[in-house]
Amino acid sequence: MNDKSVALLSALMFSVHPVKVEAVASIGYRADLLAGLFVLLSVLSYIKFRRGPLTCSGPCRAIKYWFSLICYFLALFTKESAIVVPGILFVYDSYFDGKESGILKRMLSPAYYGYAAVSCFYLFIYLKVFPNTTLGSVKLIGGSALYHAATLLWIFALYIKDIAMPFLLIMLPPLYAPNIDRYFILKGLAGAAVLLGLIIVIVKMKRYGKAAAFSVFFFLICLIPVSNIVPIANPMAHRFLYLPSAGIFIAIGILLDKICFKLSSIKSAASSGLMIKIFVVCVCLIMTFSLSKDWRSNYSIAASLIKGHPDDLAGYAILGEFNYKSGRYVEARQAFQKAISLGSTDPKDFYMLGMSSLDNYSEAQRYLLAAMSNNDEYVAPLVGLGRLYFLNKDYDKAKIFLRKAVAIKPAYASCGYLIQIYMFEGKAADAYKILDIAKKLPVGNEELSSLNKLINRTGQYEMIDIGI
Template structure:
């Protein structure tokens, strides 16, 4: 028999309490500004700053460089555009929405915990109802205050994680609450689930797994394979509509980005085969466990140097990660009959972390705390199951056991809340993010690049160059780091020193025009006009259309005295990006060509 609804047993007071707790621990993030990726995705994104949500539905989320590293998250970008209009571009509006969304998600996590406790009650025995309610409440409260969520909530662009989680959980709860009843109720529920899926998937790609989670909740309540088959048959129209929604968003993604995958592979995994990629991804599971149970050390960067040595992971880290993967899979598969609740929590984590883990495919990040937002629901589910198990153990032990357990739970929540409150101001600005990273993880390549930038601003070029070089040594495949190092050396006229970095840049990602521009400019500075022409021409063939590449090609022609070719190339650059500087340069070339023509005519006349 199916449950009467996902919210039964949660209680209005508990829901309000969890929501207030979530708001309270993140209240000091409301004063944060725009930090880190907020610049490119929100502040410097004309799609957002124009304040037109409809335009945001058909534009890349992260425009990047000529199609490189782009994403398609129409719901999140439309939400940012609307918030920009409503709050006049003030970061407070974005952070307010983040905090309110997190409070909503925490309440829904509590509801999901309550559902799971009911779903597995016949397998494990039902403790006192107060323990069951308390277990669900603890699960929701744990999610509300856990420090691993700070990056998603306290940083503006973390909103994509919040919308994706809110849509996913709402879809699950609506599904659980609308399966019973008349046909009209079921049809309305199906449409609502599909709408929630569109919001979740449109907010972030990771929400594509919602159908698998729907299958999981159906399996959790099934008592046999035949029962599950009957459930799936009854819900076939719902799954079919979800498939149609997912397919439509994938088609829209291809239409906007020009490809299914628009995101770069993280520099850590660049060029690696499946085996080597898995070896580098397994140690991340050790960090998953550490962040779940001991989130004292948080970081904005988990690339090599932080998560493991720059030279690669140690053998024990790979082995420990592999052991954790095996243990999670074993719990998901082997615990289904005797410990179904634990198996559901394990399956939740496996399903929601699959795409971000880099075990199946290479993604744009080896690890980021924000990607644990939806997967960490598994921790709340497990915690609720643990509290319920304590309730069963408490039978006959008297009220003092319950009081001690309650105080222990409050102490855990208090300690986690203090860490969250302490961490929130880290995301006040890009400066505070990098300052904290440099202080806590100076081995990070991001910290080294930030130090180099600071030294450069201070005029200490020698120290800046050394910091840049040490960063490249830590992660030699990171395009922006190598590119910035070469560009800095070029600007300081250390041309021979700049060359190996700029030559490496065009090898790392030949589809990015900026690397070719930098290398061609280097050739121009050294008076090697033919070589500059060759580099620019190769770049035009390898990368997408770029005004900068055509402009540098024009300068290579001009340097060689081929003014007509220089004019044609400059006109192409002007057509791609009609800037005032490009127009002025075209006028100069036209004047120079006219002067040459006039001199030639005068010489010819004099010869006559």
């Protein structure tokens, strides 16, 4: 891009737009940032390679091409959505190489051989060596092709709304799919209209130069892997827009620059163009600060999700876990009960609800049993049930669950309770077997010493609640 003012405006919007907050604020989404960096480096280096004859030749061009390939390789093995890079390069060449040739002939250009080789190697690794087992379990949204198509089109419309109107952007829950039950046909048509409008924009923007149309194409191409054409586990997330938005912000920058240029020709509004640009950047900046505050802690995340999505269970589950870990068990119970009433089947929610209800034996038992039934290999509810029965002196039941917990994944707590039960029953040999298992665990010397003391105590044996 030769217009530095447009480049600066686009870069500022890309940097401070609140749609970026999710990808930047959570360390779990750092792959989106890294993949985005490598994709942009790959595309920019390829552009430099294509323009090489004008600036350099020979080894200099070769370095740029190989650097682009290496960045594509790194992007692809950082995040699979980077596989769209060859498509971006093909569209770039179609717009800017100045040659009249058919699509098939252009696709067979030797410049793409390296990218095809990297893509084939990645697909072999992805599909054969380390296959993604979650893909087969992801179903169509709503269970039907029509509902799924309507939802993905509506999600596209919501993405455009969040980019164009940052002041309306709110945090999205994990694994979020917008509920379109009541008007799914109308919402699907609205999404289709937005997509059609964007295609018309591509055609119309040619008069502003090829860069504007290409930037919109860049946005659409980068959005394909996360568009739910192939169902994915997380239907909608703002971090999916991190890389695609680079293209749309260039288009917005060009459009704003043209509007501001026309305004500058009007004497009474000569300075309004610059004010509009500053206003747009400031709105994005203010909303980014506001949304970033919601990512300060699990409590602020939960509060934001509950406020923005009161019918989604995620906010209540996060709030329940925060309260549970903070020792506020009454508040934790209320939050987890709300999450479960909204459809949560997460064993962790049932487990922490059970542990928050230890003052009510029957409720605690019911929730812990539910946590165990939702996942037989989940050890925490086994230890929780063992402790519950232990505290109520029902040692026969406690042994059943504690033995299973030790067999699946031994830990300090399960070993400690089981040792005490065996010592209370006079089965020292069984207690020493459990101690031998505990010695192989990655536990500190203090914890091992305390387990030894549980065996070597003399006099009347008293049970000790060692916690979890």
